[in-house]
Amino acid sequence: MAEIKIIIAGAGIAGLAAAVSLRQLNSSGHNFDVHLYERAPELKEIGASIALSPNGLRTLELLGVENALDDNIGYRGPSALPMIYRHWKTNEIVSVDQFVDVPNHKHQTARFHRAHLHDALLQHVPREIIHLNKEIISAEADGAGVTLLFKDGTNVKGDILIGADGLRSKVRTTFNPEHKLHWTGRTLFGSTFDYSLVKDIPDLPPDSTHWWGPKTTFFASRLGRNMYTTVGSFDPRDYSKENPDSVRWDQVADVAPFRELYNEDWNPVVKALAEATPYVRLYPNFAGEPLASWVFGSRVTLVGDAAHTHGGSHAAGGSLALDDALALYLSFRHVLATVDPSQKPSLEDIHRALTLYEKTRRPHTTRLINGVLGSANAIAPATDEELRQRMTNRASTIWLTEHDVNATFAKVVQDEGLIPSIPQSSTANPQKQSSQTQSRL
Template sequence: MAEPSDFLPLQVAIVGCGIAGLTAAIALRKHPKIRVVLYEKATELKEIGASIALGPNGLRTLQKLGLDNAISDEVAYRGPSNIPMIYRHWKTNEIIGMDVHEDVTEHLHHTARYHRGHLHQALLENVPRSIIHLRKKLVSAKADSQEGVTLEFEDGTIATADILLGADGLRSRVRTSFVPDFELKWSGWTAFRSVFDTSLVESIPDLPLDSAHWWGPDTNFFASRLGKNTYTVVGGVNADPKDSSATFKNVEWNQEASVSLLRDKYSTGINADYTLFLKDWNPVVRALTEVTPSTRFYPNFSGSSLSTWVFGSRATLIGDAAHAHGGAHATGGSLAIDDAYCLFLALLSIFPFTAPRRPSSEEIETALKLYEATRKPHAERLLKKVHAANNAKSAKVGIPEGDEELRARAAKGSDTNWLHEHDVEKAFEETKTWIEGRLLDADDVSAKL
């Protein structure tokens, strides 16, 4: 017999109000019988960070969600060639490689680059402020298949829900609640990231209109226009992560840095404080560093694969909280967006719009496991690639790459179309069909016993 509670809306709590959390909220709110509440530790809705890119996969997903304001040319920048990444030689400035999309025809699906704050604001425009609770720093989270989830915050308040989504980023407190021994490890790379007005670069001769990634013997340099007349440059330093005295080992995310570090790195010779510095970076790169007004540190961290993404049959993770890959291949934003959409599809599969009642605890677990089965293998493929690359870089710190080797590596490109052109909806349907087929086979075997 149905209980009165069976007809109440499904309550979903989302911890984290970044790209992942907002996208999840937007998707889930399309269901008339799901109620979403967002909890954010910040005191104001202001996304920190520098630039962010979305590939075709993330852009297509945002379009499916009706978020045209978040993918328009008013907020994002797309280069005139529609080539997602062009690799240039650090010294000569010649093009030595590029990545090319395989199956992208619509203009709005070509790789788009944003100031992170502008993308965040575009998503916020689609979320009622009334469902966002600020100053909510999570202390602990508990999940039980029958009782639901309980959240305790630093201000002493308690919240409950039917489902919990941890969308609270690289240093997720939701993840810590369920996997307390999870560790992030510094890769040895510390980026200097800057965003400023495009007017500062307009007079630089030979500045490419397309995004450019200059590859050098011991480091790289990236520069690109962003939406809303902004520009970004990204430089950095590689170090041995095992070296306790490594420069920048203990700097913090988004910590203010001296812009002279950026200029010195790409303009001068060897400097023992920052490992190997090489002379003769091409004039375009040097000019970009000279007009850059300020910069900030962004140390790169990643973590191991989790054994599961589902906890207590009621809680799961999305975005960097689920797969701490360190932002490799500029795919973190799109991964988070696809995670959010896949979770919505999974819940919709057990709780359609026309459902006469709320899903049972068993059905909720089925949905979360379906989400995990779809997304976890995809994320683990990336994590494996990232860890291999980090280990290879660590082994070569202080050993400049030869020019022939550098050119050969750039000519190969990044081989990441499987990431940037991934069809999350197709992957979800294939996973769902595969699981249903296995269940049918199991039923057939049981019937014959």
């Protein structure tokens, strides 16, 4: 069997999910040797929360990461609603999000401490294929292969490069030097801590709740493993002239301005939650224009935040990263079905697979980024009536949260006039499939 070496830049959620999915191609007789290169000295996630929507949870199940679907690790509230929107001052429920086609409890939106989700993925990736302390500075691709260059002066070569190195991806920058990120005008305060610190707050909602105020919002939710999260959003220009570029991602900040922001007229539940929040970290929200292409030198592509620079909007990034990994798997599986496993796939085969992947994912994520960039710096509502109208008339995000990658991939294959080259057990009836427990890959 000819070996195909896949190099993945970054071992965050996108990189680990890509490793899990691509290693499963070996079950078709091919020999994919997958390696991840991560700059961190140890494998750990930041102490923030992350939500996964039905699309991401279904994909985890397909990838075989069923350990992440357990109620113990991800929290699902008793209402079985993905989000409840309350008025900042009165605390009344103004609106709710609802599932459209998610009958299975384990596919319903779940909220995690990021480290727990990261750990759940890590259980499916052999430790010896993850190389730590490897800070990427750039990459190269030509007809012969790909090279990843590290700050320590070393490099690694392979056949295919997957850039999973996050929002400030060096792989993306190498192949798109003109692409720029812009601060969206918002910076998040975030905290995760033990649920015991807030559990006795009177009237604490048991479900994930987003309070909307005239200038800012407040989000609070239980997480798996008895953790809790509070997230505030603010415009730091209201407080100082500090340049958002100078605020480091995940930087520890003074908790006093956070508590102050939710004092005064906010309802007693939010005030108490802000008071009980033991510390905060800052997450300046940056986004960038959609990329014109996701395939570079016929051997390189991007997944996760490296590919779609939407910032933290709609809490979509984790689920999108998982769906990217699934689409990559489906694309390679389709092309490899016509390649003799004793031969290495040709440059043309690799290009075809990466192009199928791009066609499955880029239009979907471009729609999200355009929406995010279009709503940046929106003017605050002038009256309470206007605030309530905005809350009730929010655009539906079902196209995002219940997106079906299998169905999209099947449509791309059909539109390309490609003959399905594999038995499509998971794509044969995508509509029906979306409401059922899907079969494993």
